[in-house]
Every structure is written in structure tokens, then in C-alpha cells.
Amino acid sequence: xxxxxxxxxxxxxxxxxxxxxxxxxxxxxxxxxxxxxxxxxxxxxxxxxxxxxxxxxxxxxxxxxxxxxxxxxxxxxxxxxxxxxxxxxxxxxxxxxxxxxxxxxxxxxxxxx
Amino acid sequence: xxxxxxxxxxxxxxxxxxxxxxxxxxxxxxxxxxxxxxxxxxxxxxxxxxxxxxxxxxxxxxxxxxxxxxxxxxxxxxxxxxxxxxxxxxxxxxxxxxxxxxxxxxxxxxxxxxxxx
Numbered sequence: 234x235x236x237x238x239x240x241x242x243x244x245x246x247x248x249x250x251x252x253x254x255x256x257x258x259x260x261x262x263x264x265x266x267x268x269x270x271x272x273x274x275x276x277x278x279x280x281x282x283x284x285x286x287x288x289x290x291x292x293x294x295x296x297x298x299x300x301x302x303x304x305x306x307x308x309x310x311x312x313x314x315x316x317x318x319x320x321x322x323x324x325x326x327x328x329x330x331x332x333x334x335x336x337x338x339x340x341x342x343x344x345x346x
Numbered sequence: 347x348x349x350x351x352x353x354x355x356x357x358x359x360x361x362x363x364x365x366x367x368x369x370x371x372x373x374x375x376x377x378x379x380x381x382x383x384x385x386x387x388x389x390x391x392x393x394x395x396x397x398x399x400x401x402x403x404x405x406x407x408x409x410x411x412x413x414x415x416x417x418x419x420x421x422x423x424x425x426x427x428x429x430x431x432x433x434x435x436x437x438x439x440x441x442x443x444x445x446x447x448x449x450x451x452x453x454x455x456x457x458x459x460x461x462x463x
Contacts, residue, residue, distance in 0.1 A: 237388070266449050275456060276435055276437075276456055276457040276459070277454055277455070277456045277457070278389070278437065278439075278454035279454075280451060283449070285449070324388050324389075326388075328449070331394075331401065331402065332377065332394070332441060332450055332452070333391055333394065333402060334389075334391065334452065335391075336388030336389050336390070337388050338386070338387055338388050339386075339387070339388055
């Protein structure tokens with residue numbers, strides 16, 4: 234079974250600064266996807282970024298980028314130029330066969346004005 | 347395009363009562379998922395439907411939880427009888443399809459927050 238671990242319960246960042254969220258996972262699969270989801274107080278999960286395991290290039294979406302280290306089974310998210318609207322819970326998730334998502338425990342991001 | 351709809355948004359019941367949640371996926375999405383998200387944790391998949399058939403219900407507590415998607419569109423998740431530990435947010439998601447190796451994005455609804463007293 235796959236497991237996803239987020240070791241940082243909460244991270245605080247100053248507006249316009251950069252914050253990095255950590256995620257590690259455990260799997261015996263070779264072909265899979267990794268995701269970062271944002272969950273604001275409205276509770277709706279919003280996909281931030283995804284990474285295919287077979288791609289060596291790290292994914293980037295505007296201010297969001299990942300550092301994918303397949304051998305180390307590490308998948309961190311960097312939020313650059315943090316904005317007040319970035320404040321939310323962030324979940325790392327793993328998908329292997331069957332489209333089933335396995336989520337980590339989440340990291341709360343606080344943005345200070 | 348309308349998103350995934352869920353109702354109710356909030357529900358408070360006493361233990362041993364029954365409760366039902368409703369989900370209407372995005373039009374045309376064949377795959378529907380129910381997740382349970384306990385406070386302070388990530389969502390956990392309870393059940394996955396492909397049209398009106400069950401793909402995965404390995405983490406559904408079948409002694410008290412049931413779910414159906416009779417016409418392959420909307421779905422109902424029921425808990426009977428509820429326990430204190432069932433207090434959680436119940437998220438519904440849908441995707442166009444599902445496959446072993448192809449990525450199909452899951453779109454989430456706003457969830458139903460259940461409180462069991």
C-alpha cells in the first residue's frame with residue numbers, strides 16, 4: 234500500500250516571500266502521478282500542480298513549482314511571491330493504478346501581510 | 347460548466363441516527379468517488395463508482411455505510427447507525443473516466459460537514 238507523509242503541520246510565510254512544503258511517499262510502483270491540492274476554508278479541493286513520475290523535468294504552474302526527487306521519493310512544493318489568497322491547507326497526493334488518490338495529512342499555510 | 351454539487355452542506359445528528367448525503371457529478375463524468383476527511387487529516391477514499399458499478403469499496407465500513415449510484419449519474423452515501431467517530435467532511439469527486447495508467451483529473455465538490463453528537 235502507498236503512504237504519503239507531510240511532516241510540517243503548519244508553515245508561516247510573509248507576503249511576497251517564498252515557502253516550501255515537504256512531502257515524502259512510499260510505493261513499489263514505477264509509474265504514478267503526484268499532486269498538490271489546495272483546500273481553502275470553503276473545503277473544496279483545488280488541484281494546484283501535478284507531476285508524472287516518468288518525467289524528469291519538474292512541473293511548474295505560475296508561482297507554484299515542485300522539486301521531484303524520484304529516488305528519494307520526495308515531492309516538495311514551492312510557493313513563490315506568496316499572496317494572502319494562498320493561505321489554506323495543502324495536501325500532497327499520490328495516484329497509481331486505478332485513479333485512486335492517497336493523501337497526506339496536510340500542511341496549513343499561513344500568509345502574514 | 348457546473349461543478350460537482352453536494353447537499354446538504356452541514357448536518358448535525360445524534361449517534362445511532364441515520365443520515366444520507368447526495369452528490370451530483372459533473373455532466374458526462376463516468377467515475378464518482380466518495381471520500382471521508384476527518385478533522386486534521388487528508389481525505390480517505392471510501393468508494394469509487396464507474397457508471398453504476400463499484401470499482402473499489404475496500405475502505406467502506408460496510409456494516410454501517412452504504413452507497414449507490416443507481417442510474418450512473420448522481421449518488422447517495424448513507425450512514426446507519428452513525429457513531430461519534432463518523433464526524434467528518436464527506437467529499438464527493440468525479441472524473442471523466444478512470445484507467446490503470448492514464449491520468450483523469452478528479453474534480454471535487456464542496457463537501458458535507460457531518461457532526462455526530
